[in-house]
Amino acid sequence: MKFERYGIGIAKGLRVTIRHLFRHPVTVQYPEQRLNISRRTRGNELIWDKVKCTGCATCAKSCPQGAIQIVTSTSMEENKYEVEQIEVDTGYCISCGLCVEACPFEALYMGYAYERAKYRRGEVVQANEQLLPSPQRQRSGYMYPKIADELPRQTLLIERITEEK
Ligand code: SF4
Numbered sequence: 001m002k003f004e005r006y007g008i009g010i011a012k013g014l015r016v017t018i019r020h021l022f023r024h025p026v027t028v029q030y031p032e033q034r035l036n037i038s039r040r041t042r043g044n045e046l047i048w049d050k051v052k053c054t055g056c057a058t059c060a061k062s063c064p065q066g067a068i069q070i071v072t073s074t075s076m077e078e079n080k081y082e083v084e085q086i087e088v089d090t091g092y093c094i095s096c097g098l099c100v101e102a103c104p105f106e107a108l109y110m111g112y113a114y115e116r117a118k119y120r121r122g123e124v125v126q127a128n129e130q131l132l133p134s135p136q137r138q139r140s141g142y143m144y145p146k147i148a149d150e151l152p153r154q155t156l157l158i159e160r161i162t163e164e165k
């Protein structure tokens with residue numbers, strides 16, 4: 001059996017701590033400090049373009065989680081579908097992005113935000129106007145490089161470390 005003197009472990013631990021005191025940090029103090037995330041992130045919400053949406057329900061059919069529900073009616077005057085209700089249960093959504101890829105009319109986008117935790121189950125279900133874009137609900141560049149160009153450049157920790165040196 002290997003013999004180790006009492007206190008050697010503590011000294012080793014302290015040595016690691018002291019060494020790190022003089023190193024450049026490789027993490028940030030979230031949430032006080034934040035880095036720009038990838039422009040093509042698949043945030044945990046969907047953004048819906050009401051004007052472009054035709055109510056074809058391709059997004060709902062392609063969702064492996066059954067997280068999208070669409071109710072349409074037919075407009076006899078304009079001879080087209082009208083979306084009465086579009087509902088996304090982000091509690092079931094796994095942010096796979098398949099619905100966004102499947103939408104033939106570029107009416108659905110992944111969100112850029114990632115802090116969307118809620119206290120109540122019902123609050124993660126979003127419908128109609130709640131799915132529209134707004135300054136707080138930005139579209140991600142996932143699947144859409146033009147949108148990605150408009151978003152802030154991703155902060156890479158390795159660059160941050162290099163800049164600080
Ligand atoms: S991202 Fe994936 S899981 Fe979420 S609603 Fe779209 S298809 Fe469904």
Ligand code: SF4
Pocket residue numbers: 052053054055056057058059060070102103104105106107108
């Ligand atoms: S696939 Fe696109 S156009 Fe069709 S219902 Fe879904 S969001 Fe609307």
